[in-house]
Amino acid sequence: MMKLYNVEVSGNCYKVRLLLSLLNVDCEIVPIDIANREQKSPSYLKRNPLGEIPVLEDGELTLRDSQAILVYLARKYGGDTWLPSKPSEMALVMQWLFTACNEIARGPMDARFHYKFKQNLDIEKAHEKSKSILTMINLRLANRDWLELNRATIADIACFPYIALAHEGKISLDPYPHVQKWITNIKELPNFISMPGLE
Numbered sequence: 466m467m468k469l470y471n472v473e474v475s476g477n478c479y480k481v482r483l484l485l486s487l488l489n490v491d492c493e494i495v496p497i498d499i500a501n502r503e504q505k506s507p508s509y510l511k512r513n514p515l516g517e518i519p520v521l522e523d524g525e526l527t528l529r530d531s532q533a534i535l536v537y538l539a540r541k542y543g544g545d546t547w548l549p550s551k552p553s554e555m556a557l558v559m560q561w562l563f564t565a566c567n568e569i570a571r572g573p574m575d576a577r578f579h580y581k582f583k584q585n586l587d588i589e590k591a592h593e594k595s596k597s598i599l600t601m602i603n604l605r606l607a608n609r610d611w612l613e614l615n616r617a618t619i620a621d622i623a624c625f626p627y628i629a630l631a632h633e634g635k636i637s638l639d640p641y642p643h644v645q646k647w648i649t650n651i652k653e654l655p656n657f658i659s660m661p662g663l664e
C-alpha cells in the first residue's frame with residue numbers, strides 16, 4: 466500500500482489526505498514527529514533531502530512536494546477528472562499549483578507559520594502578499610464556482626488549505642465573499658474531510 470509521511474496540522478499534508486479521500490484511495494498514514502525534528506533525521510532525509518513533509522511512497526517511487534503528489538494521485542486514480550491530460554487544460558490547472566507554492570505559501574501560509582508556530586518572519590510582508598493574492602482569487606471566483614474548467618480539480622485542492630486556514634494567520638476573509646463561497650463549495654464535495662482549524 467502507498468505510504469504518506471504526514472503531520473496532521475500541516476496544510477501541505479492535508480491537501481494530499483483530502484485528495485486521497487475524494488478519490489477514495491487507501492493509503493497508510495505514517496505520522497512524523499515534527500516537534501522532535503524527525504523530518505531532519507538521517508533516515509527521513511534519505512526520503513526527502515529537503516527534510517520536509519509530506520512525502521509519498523508508492524513501491525519504488527518516492528515523491529516530495531504536495532503539488533507533485535497531487536499530480537501523481539490525480540493522474541493515477543482520477544482519470545481526466547482532477548487533472549486532464551489535454552495540454553491546454555492540464556496547463557490551466559497546473560498554473561494554480563505554482564500559485565499555491567509561490568503566492569499562497571508566501572502569503573497566508575507564512576502568516577499562519579508566524580502566529581501558530583511562532584516562526585520569526587516578516588509578517589507585514591506576508592499580510593501584504595495575502596491581500597494581493599486573495600484579492601486576485603476573489604475576483605477570479607466572482608463569476609465561477611471553481612478556479613478552472615467549471616469543476617473541482619487539483620487547482621482547487623492545492624490552493625484550498627492555506628486560504629481556508631487564513632484566520633490562523635490573523636487574516637480575515639470578510640473582504641473576499643467569493644473566496645468564502647468557494648471554500649463552502651469545496652467543503653460540500655462528496656468524501657470531503659476536514660483538518661484541525663478548518664471549522
Ligand SMILES: N[C@@H](CCC(=O)N[C@@H](CS)C(=O)NCC(=O)O)C(=O)O
Binds near residue numbers: 499504519
Ligand atoms: N513545497 C512543499 C513545502 C513543504 C513544507 O513546507 N513542509 C513543511 C510543513 S507544511 C515542513 O516540512 N516543515 C518542517 C521543516 O521544514 O523542518 C510542499 O508543498 O510539500
